Amino acid sequence: MSDHVYKVIEVVGSSTKSVEDGIENAIARANETIENVEWFKTEEVRGSVMKGKVAYYQVVLKVGFRLN
C-alpha cells in the first residue's frame, strides 16, 4: 500500500446554499469521470454577490485520487 501514487486535481464547486454544498458538488462531479477519489483540501472560499446577498459560494478544492 505504501507505494501507491496519487494524482491531485483542482476543481471549483459552486452552490447557492453553503460551503459544504459547494464541496459536495465539486466532488460529485469529479467522481463521475475519475475513480478512487479519496480526499480533498479547501484552497479558497469565494463567491458572487447580488443585491447585498451571497448569490453563490465558489469553493476551490484540491481533490486527490489513487492511480491504479
Next chain:
Amino acid sequence: MSDHVYKVIEVVGSSTKSVEDGIENAIARANETIENVEWFKTEEVRGSVMKGKVAYYQVVLKVGFRLN
C-alpha cells in the same frame, strides 16, 4: 466592460450561527454604504470560545465592488 475598475475592501463579519451567516452579515453591512458589490473572498475564519463552545464565528473577507 473590460476597462472597469474595482475596489476591494476588507471586512469582518461575525455570527453566533455559522461561517455562512458571518459572510452574509458582513456583505449586508457593506451593501448599506457601497454600491455594486460583486464578489467576496474569505481570508480567515476565526472565532471566540466560551465554556467550551463557539461563542461566535468571525470571518475576514475581501469584498469587491465596481467603481462607477
Next chain:
Amino acid sequence: MSDHVYKVIEVVGSSTKSVEDGIENAIARANETIENVEWFKTEEVRGSVMKGKVAYYQVVLKVGFRLN
C-alpha cells in the same frame, strides 16, 4: 490584563456533518483538559471522500487559551 500570556495549540476536529461541527468537536475536546480556552483560528479545511461523497470534514485549528 495586558500582561497575560496565552498558549496556542493545534488540533484537528472531524465531523461527518459540517465544518462548524468539526470546529465544535475540536474545541469541546480541547476544553476537557485545558482551561480558559478563548479563541480559535481555522488553518485548513480538508476531508475524506467515499463513493463520491464527503465522508467526514477535518478542520485544522489553532486554539488559544490563557495561562494562569
Next chain:
Amino acid sequence: MSDHVYKVIEVVGSSTKSVEDGIENAIARANETIENVEWFKTEEVRGSVMKGKVAYYQVVLKVGFRLN
C-alpha cells in the same frame, strides 16, 4: 517627512491590451478621488478568456497615498 502616514487601498484595473495598461487604468481611477498617490504594488495578475484569447487582463494592486 519621516512622520508621514500613508494609506494603502486595494483596486483592480482591467484592460484588453496589457498588464501595464490595467495598472494605468486602476491608478488613473484612484487618482480621481484621492490625492498624493505615490506608489503601487501588484498583488495578482489574472484575466478573462473568450474563444481561446485573453479578453481582458485584471490586475489587483495595492495603491499607497500620503495622508495630509
Next chain:
Amino acid sequence: MSDHVYKVIEVVGSSTKSVEDGIENAIARANETIENVEWFKTEEVRGSVMKGKVAYYQVVLKVGFRLN
C-alpha cells in the same frame, strides 16, 4: 448557473517577446484540447537569459474551464 463545476489546470507558456505573449500562447494551446476556458491567473513569471538578454519569458498560469 450557480451549480457549475470548474476545473483548473496549470500550464506554462513561453515567449521571446513579452509576458502577455507568453500568456496568450499558453491559453491558445490549452484551448486546442479543452472547451469553455474562462479565466486564468498568473502564478509565476520567470525566464531564460542568454548573453545578458531575456531569451524567453516563461509564465506559469492557472487556467480555469467549465465542466459540462
Next chain:
Amino acid sequence: MSDHVYKVIEVVGSSTKSVEDGIENAIARANETIENVEWFKTEEVRGSVMKGKVAYYQVVLKVGFRLN
C-alpha cells in the same frame, strides 16, 4: 455583540525613533477620522537608510474598527 461588523484598513506609519513609535503614529492618524479603532496587526517593518543609519522606520499595519 456577536453580530458586529468590522472594517480593516491598511496604513503605514513612519518614525525616526522606533517600530513602536511608527505604530503609534499610524494609529493616532487613523483615529482622527475613524471611530472605534480596536486592534492592529503588523504586516511589514521596513525603513529608509541614510549614511549607514536608519533614517526612519515604516510600519505597514492592518487596523480594525467596529462599524456602527
Next chain:
Amino acid sequence: MSDHVYKVIEVVGSSTKSVEDGIENAIARANETIENVEWFKTEEVRGSVMKGKVAYYQVVLKVGFRLN
C-alpha cells in the same frame, strides 16, 4: 524552442524507504501515461507513522511536461 507550452500536474509518490524513492515512484508512474516529462518540484514531504517509526513517506510533487 522558446514558444513551447508545458503542462504541470500534481502527484503524490509514496515509499517506505526515502524521500528520493517517493519522488522516483511518482515520476515513474507519471511517465507511464504522459510523454516528455522534464522536471519536478517538491511541494510537501509528509508521511504515515506506525509504532514510532515512519511507515511510508508521501512526497507531493509538481511534475512538468512539454506539450507537443
Next chain:
Amino acid sequence: MSDHVYKVIEVVGSSTKSVEDGIENAIARANETIENVEWFKTEEVRGSVMKGKVAYYQVVLKVGFRLN
C-alpha cells in the same frame, strides 16, 4: 549533540510597553514550566487599541526547547 530533539510551542506575550517586553513576558512565563528554552521566533505582532493609542502589544512567538 547533533541528535538532540527539540519541541516548539506557540505562545502569545502581551505588554503595554513594547514588542520586546511582550517577548520577554512570554518567554519568562514559558520558562516557569519548561526547561532548556533555547530560542524564539516572532510569528506576528498585533495589539489592542483604546482611545487612539496602543493599549497593549500582543506578540505571537514560537519558542523552542531541548527535550532531555
Next chain:
Amino acid sequence: MSDHVYKVIEVVGSSTKSVEDGIENAIARANETIENVEWFKTEEVRGSVMKGKVAYYQVVLKVGFRLN
C-alpha cells in the same frame, strides 16, 4: 471514526546522516511520551555547517496524534 480529534505538535529532529534520519529521530522521541502518533509533515529542512560540510540536519516537523 469520523469524530476523532487529533493534536498536532511541532518538533525538531536532528541527525548527522540524513533528512530521513532526522525525521525518524524526532518521531521516535515523540513516541516515547505520546500515544497514537499517526502522521508527520515536514515544515523546514535546515542544518549546521562545520568546515564546509553539513555537521547535522535539523528537520522541523508537525507530528499528529489521535486523542483518546
Next chain:
Amino acid sequence: MSDHVYKVIEVVGSSTKSVEDGIENAIARANETIENVEWFKTEEVRGSVMKGKVAYYQVVLKVGFRLN
C-alpha cells in the same frame, strides 16, 4: 553537468516603459559584473506614481548564474 552549483542574487530593475523593460535593465546590469547568467524569476512588480500615472516600474528579480 548535474553537479553544477548556481548562485542566486536579488536585483531590482526599473523602467519608465514596461515590466519587461525593467527586467531587461536589471539583467543587463547584472551581466556587466557576473558571468553565466542563466535565468530569472520575478518576485514583485511595484512602481512609483506621479500625477496619476506610473512614473516607473520596479521589478524585483531573482537572477541565477552558474559558478565555475
Next chain:
Amino acid sequence: MSDHVYKVIEVVGSSTKSVEDGIENAIARANETIENVEWFKTEEVRGSVMKGKVAYYQVVLKVGFRLN
C-alpha cells in the same frame, strides 16, 4: 533616475538590547563594504534565550542599495 538598478542582500543583525538595535547593527556593518544603502525590510525577528531571558535578538533583513 527611473532606470537605476538596485541590489538586495540578506543580512542578520544581532543585539542584546532591542530589535531596532539589531537592525542598526546589520545596516552599519553592510555600510562598511557597500555604498548607497537606501532601504531595508525586516524578514524575521528571532533570538536566543538563556535562563528565561532573551540573550540576544536576531533580525533577518533585506538591505537594498543602488548600483552605480
Next chain:
Amino acid sequence: MSDHVYKVIEVVGSSTKSVEDGIENAIARANETIENVEWFKTEEVRGSVMKGKVAYYQVVLKVGFRLN
C-alpha cells in the same frame, strides 16, 4: 558574540544522487570562497527528469556565514 552580523546567500546545489548530496555540493562550493559558513536552510527541492527517472536533484539553499 551577540553583536555578530551574518550574511545570507542563496545557492543551488545539484546532484544525481540525493537531496543531501545536492546540499553538500552547494555548501562545499560556497566554502571555497567564503569563510565562517555556519548554517543552511532548504528553500526548494526540484529536479530534472530524463526517461522517467530523476536526472539530477536541484536544491535551493540559503547559506549563512558570519562576517568578521
